[in-house]
Amino acid sequence: MKLIKKGAEADIYQITWQDFRAILKIRKTKNYRNPSLDSKIRKQRTIKESQIISQVKSFGIPTPLVYFVNLENSSIIMQEIPGKPIHDLSESKIIHLSKIIGKLVGMLHKNGIMHGDLTTSNFILYKNTVYVIDFGLSQNTIKPEDHAVDLRLIKEILNSAHAKIMESAWKNFLLGYKSIVGSANYVKITKLVSDIESRGRYAQVV
Ligand SMILES: Nc1ncnc2c1ncn2[C@@H]1O[C@H](COP(=O)(O)OP(=O)(O)O)[C@@H](O)[C@H]1O
Ligand SMILES: [Mg+2]
Structure with missing residues (x-):
C-alpha cells in the first residue's frame, strides 16, 4: 500500500x-468537527461519491469503477486511472482538452448533476479519454444557480492555476459546454456566472 x-x-x-x-480513498477524521457530525459528513460524502461516480456512467461520463465501499472507515476502493491529471499537462494540451472538459460538464448538468469541485486535478487523461473523479461534493440538482457555481469554480481555477492560457482555455470550455446544453441554457447559466461575479463576493475573472 503506497500513499500517493x-x-x-x-x-x-x-x-x-x-x-x-486500484486506488483506496479514505476520508480522514477532522478533529475540529464535533465527532458525531464528522462521522456523519464523512459517511455522507463517501456514499454520494460512490453513488454518483457510478450513476454518471449511464450517460457517458468516463469514471473509475467502484470496487468496494466501506462506511466503517469512510473509504472507497476504485479502479486506478493510470493517466495524468489535466492540471499537470502542457499548456497547449490543456487548451485543447478544455473543450472536452466543457462537454463533460455540460453532460453532467444536462443530466441534473452538479460536480461541486471542478478543478483541473479532478480530470484525468488516459489513452485519449478524459475521466472525471472526486464526486464527494456532487449533488443531484437541476437548478441553474447550482450549475453556475460549478462554472464559476472551474473559471476561477483556470484563472489561478493556468493564468497564461486562461482566455483560450475558458473560450474552449464554453464552446464545449454550449454544444451540449444548448444556447438557451448556456445564456441563462453564463448570465448567472456574471451575476455571482458582480455580487462582489468574488472578484471578476478577466
Ligand atoms: N481513481 C483514480 N485513479 C488515478 N488517480 C486518482 C484516482 N483517484 C484519485 N486519484 C489521484 O489522487 C488525487 C486526489 O484524489 P481526489 O479524489 O481528487 O481527492 P481530493 O478530495 O483530495 O481532491 C487526484 O487528483 C488524482 O491525482
Ligand atoms: Mg480532487
Whole structure:
C-alpha cells in the first residue's frame, strides 16, 4: 500500500485489489468537527461519491469503477486511472482538452448533476479519454444557480492555476459546454456566472 496523495479531506493510496491496481480513498477524521457530525459528513460524502461516480456512467461520463465501499472507515476502493491529471499537462494540451472538459460538464448538468469541485486535478487523461473523479461534493440538482457555481469554480481555477492560457482555455470550455446544453441554457447559466461575479463576493475573472 503506497500513499500517493495526502489531501485536505482524504488520503489516497495505490493498492492491489484482486490483482488489479486500484486506488483506496479514505476520508480522514477532522478533529475540529464535533465527532458525531464528522462521522456523519464523512459517511455522507463517501456514499454520494460512490453513488454518483457510478450513476454518471449511464450517460457517458468516463469514471473509475467502484470496487468496494466501506462506511466503517469512510473509504472507497476504485479502479486506478493510470493517466495524468489535466492540471499537470502542457499548456497547449490543456487548451485543447478544455473543450472536452466543457462537454463533460455540460453532460453532467444536462443530466441534473452538479460536480461541486471542478478543478483541473479532478480530470484525468488516459489513452485519449478524459475521466472525471472526486464526486464527494456532487449533488443531484437541476437548478441553474447550482450549475453556475460549478462554472464559476472551474473559471476561477483556470484563472489561478493556468493564468497564461486562461482566455483560450475558458473560450474552449464554453464552446464545449454550449454544444451540449444548448444556447438557451448556456445564456441563462453564463448570465448567472456574471451575476455571482458582480455580487462582489468574488472578484471578476478577466
Ligand atoms: N481513481 C483514480 N485513479 C488515478 N488517480 C486518482 C484516482 N483517484 C484519485 N486519484 C489521484 O489522487 C488525487 C486526489 O484524489 P481526489 O479524489 O481528487 O481527492 P481530493 O478530495 O483530495 O481532491 C487526484 O487528483 C488524482 O491525482
Ligand atoms: Mg480532487
